[in-house]
Each structure stands twice: as C-alpha cells, then as structure tokens.
Amino acid sequence: MTESILKLNQLAFAYSDKQVFTNLNYDLKKGDFLSIVGENGVGKTTLMRLILQELKPTGGTLSFLPNRQAVKVGYVPQFRNIDSEYPLSIQDFVGLNFARVGLPWLNRAERKRVSDILAETKLIQMRHRPLGQASGGEKQKAYLAQALLDQPNLLILDESTASLDPIAKTELLDLVKQINQEQQLTVIFVTHDIPLARRYADDYLFLSAGHYEAGPIAALTNEKVGDMDHA
Ligand SMILES: Nc1ncnc2c1ncn2[C@@H]1O[C@H](COP(=O)(O)OP(=O)(O)OP(=O)(O)O)[C@@H](O)[C@H]1O
Numbered sequence: 602m603t604e605s606i607l608k609l610n611q612l613a614f615a616y617s618d619k620q621v622f623t624n625l626n627y628d629l630k631k632g633d634f635l636s637i638v639g640e641n642g643v644g645k646t647t648l649m650r651l652i653l654q655e656l657k658p659t660g661g662t663l664s665f666l667p668n669r670q671a672v673k674v675g676y677v678p679q680f681r682n683i684d685s686e687y688p689l690s691i692q693d694f695v696g697l698n699f700a701r702v703g704l705p706w707l708n709r710a711e712r713k714r715v716s717d718i719l720a721e722t723k724l725i726q727m728r729h730r731p732l733g734q735a736s737g738g739e740k741q742k743a744y745l746a747q748a749l750l751d752q753p754n755l756l757i758l759d760e761s762t763a764s765l766d767p768i769a770k771t772e773l774l775d776l777v778k779q780i781n782q783e784q785q786l787t788v789i790f791v792t793h794d795i796p797l798a799r800r801y802a803d804d805y806l807f808l809s810a811g812h813y814e815a816g817p818i819a820a821l822t823n824e825k826v827g828d829m830d831h832a
Pocket residue numbers: 616619621639640641642643644645646647648
C-alpha cells in the first residue's frame with residue numbers, strides 16, 4: 602500500500618470570525634499528483650498556507666507522515682512579472698536558496714546541485730541570461746528549479762501556470778509530471794484550469810463553499826465544477 606505523506610483530519614480554519622472551511626479530511630499519498638480546484642475565495646490559498654505552516658489550524662489536525670522532519674515542502678508561486686532590469690542570472694537566482702548570511706558563496710557540492718537542477722529543468726543553456734530578460738515560462742521554470750534545489754518530496758504549485766501561454770503551461774507541467782513519475786515527487790497543483798488539472802493530475806480535491814469533494818481526476822465532472830472554466 603502506498604504511504605501517506607500528509608493527512609488532514611477534521612481540519613478547520615477561520616480568520617477571526619470568518620470560517621473558511623471545517624471538517625476537511627484528506628489522505629495525500631506519496632507520489633500522488635493532486636489538483637486542488639475551486640472558485641475564488643473558497644480557501645485554496647489558506648490551505649496552502651496551513652501546509653506551509655504559515656497558519657495554524659483552528660480545528661482538527663494537519664499531519665506530515667511519518668513525521669514533520671521527513672517531509673520537505675517546495676513552493677512555486679503564481680507568476681509575477683520580474684522587472685526587466687532584475688540583474689541576477691537564472692543560475693544565481695536558482696542558487697539563492699543556498700545563500701547563507703555571511704557566506705554567500707556556494708561550495709562545490711552546491712554548485713553541482715545548481716547545475717544538475719538547471720539541466721533537469723532545461724535551463725542550462727540559458728543559465729547566464731538575466732532573469733529579468735527571460736520569458737514568462739522561463740521565469741516560472743527558474744522558480745520551479747529554485748523550489749526543487751533543496752530536494753523537496755512535496756511540491757506545491759500555487760496557480761503557478763496562471764497567465765502563462767499554453768505552450769509554457771504545458772512545458773512546465775510536463776517537467777513537473779516527469780519528476781513526479783521518475784522520482785515519486787508528490788505534487789499539489791492549485792489551479793482554476795480544469796482542463797489542465799484533468800490532463801496532469803491523478804486525483805482532485807474540489808473545495809466549494811461549505812463542502813468539499815475528492816476522488817480520482819476522471820470523476821471531476823463538469824457538473825461538479827459548475828461555472829468554473831472547464832472548456
Ligand atoms: N488574512 C485574511 N484575513 C481575513 N480573511 C481572509 C484573509 N485571507 C483570506 N481571507 C478570506 O478567506 C477566504 C478564503 O481565501 P483564500 O485566499 O484562501 O481563497 P482562494 O480559494 O485561494 O481564492 P482565489 O482562488 O481567489 O485565490 C476568502 O473569503 C478571503 O477573503
């Protein structure tokens with residue numbers, strides 16, 4: 602049986618007097634590619650912030666398995682345009698996660714890791730290009746590479762493909778899917794894009810005001826997602 606990596610048990614969260622969700626249960630298995638979908642404001646970002654431990658549950662539990670130390674979380678944010686004058690090269694940007702106060706230079710093993718991850722994310726040819734001058738898709742790949750640098754076993758893509766063109770979306774998700782399959786990287790993909798979720802995810806968690814549903818992605822019917830973009 603596949604091991605669990607994250608369990609939500611009767612999870613509830615409220616911002617002061619605003620209840621976002623209650624009674625949320627989910628068992629995320631190692632190597633799963635889970636898509637979290639739902640209308641604006643249902644609590645997807647809140648759930649990610651709980652997983653990132655920026656927020657604490659107001660009810661129930663969220664547990665990492667077999668223990669907290671065993672689960673390393675990587676995070677790829679929503680696309681934000683970076684100033685074209687941004688001076689760091691793609692390579693230096695990816696290596697930023699290694700930077701330490703007082704010791705900004707990377708050692709040999711760290712340089713090797715940066716170079717391996719640039720190769721894995723297909724950025725090696727353009728590693729010296731200033732990030733500010735990269736395309737939207739390349740910038741997102743650089744965020745992906747940065748998130749993968751520390752070898753997470755749980756990767757969160759938080760609307761990371763929103764506002765990319767269709768080719769860049771596919772390239773990014775093909776890459777993530779390949780790593781998911783080859784290295785058993787567990788992926789949580791938060792998206793409003795139902796066709797993309799259908800194409801890449803194994804399972805879904807659909808949040809909706811006052812309830813949630815989960816299952817294999819093939820069961821995510823258009824009736825369930827209602828007015829969401831399911832063209
Ligand atoms: N810091 C906060 N204080 C109070 N309410 C908040 C705060 N952050 C979010 N909310 C509210 O909590 C609810 C859930 O917000 P959240 O951002 O998690 O939803 P979401 O599903 O990620 O939405 P979207 O798809 O628009 O990103 C919303 O009603 C939002 O207005």
